[in-house]
Amino acid sequence: MKITVIIPTYERPDFLKETLESVWAQTVLPDEIVIGDDSKSDATEDLVTNVLSHISPVPIKYFHHKPSLLEVKNVDFQYKHATGDLVLHLHDDDPIYPNCIEDLKKPFLDHPEIIASFGKQRVINxxxxxxxxxxxxxxxxxxxxxxxxxxxxxxxxxxSMFPNNSFLVRRDAVISIGYSDQGRAGKATDFFFGLQLGKLGKPFYFVNKFTAKCRIVKESQSRTSTSDNNYRMVKILFEDCSKAQLNIPEIEISIRNNIPMAITVAARVKDKKNAFKWLFSKYYRHKLFGPRGIKRIILAANPF
Incomplete structure (x- = not known):
């Protein structure tokens, strides 16, 4: 099976170089690398075309989008321009371990029914x-x-057992659903994509090995948009899951973990309907009359 690595990037040539070097260090090399660059400056283009493309052991297909496509359309563009049967989806600032491709490819050989494989992550500064x-x-x-x-x-x-990056996925499965949040996910686009992929009804494979690193930077979504992600995730789950699915133990635990902040955000964006629905749901009811629960009731009733 042919493997394509896709890397969307924006104004981070140094991080991109580090991630590319981690791809080049793989025990099993991919067949091609596709880079979709949304940068306003030409620094990344200069680095890739004048330096990195010449030393890469893997062919690089580089696209500089002017004007920028923005994240969702940029990633969708790369899936459509990949030629591999399998696609390794990376972030430009998250390098992978040398065993990543080898370990994630093996399950596709042993279990041809799967559509995605993923491993564990370590978080780095x-x-x-x-x-x-x-x-x-x-x-x-x-x-x-x-x-x-x-x-x-x-x-x-x-x-979100399925991670936000460094996973291997069948390209035809992604093409069938498209990489799009349909205007529903805000910054939680990776979560929405994983959920849509799961709706295809095919199994995934979890590899119990560390395959990637997740870098926390000042502009990281995981720092600046966590609360909005909680809100979007809970809202989408309530809208897209059946009652039986909402009662699945793992999904119930995930909702319980995310719903406190989701209620706060719902109140702040004046989504009173969901704020009160979630406040009195079984996922939060046990916390309702604690100090934070009371604060959330007040906030939902009188959003600022």
């Missing part, structure tokens, strides 16, 4: 140093040793 005990993030998203192997794709997408 902007300078590349490890954040102590960051491995626990995998436990939060159900990436635990007991779940290694075939997993229900819908559940994996619904609880």
């Amino acid at each position: 902007e300078d590349g140093t490890y954040i102590e005990n960051s491995e626990i993030v995998n436990d939060v998203y159900f990436r635990t040793p007991d779940r290694e192997g075939l997993v229900d794709g819908f559940i994996a997408g619904a609880v």
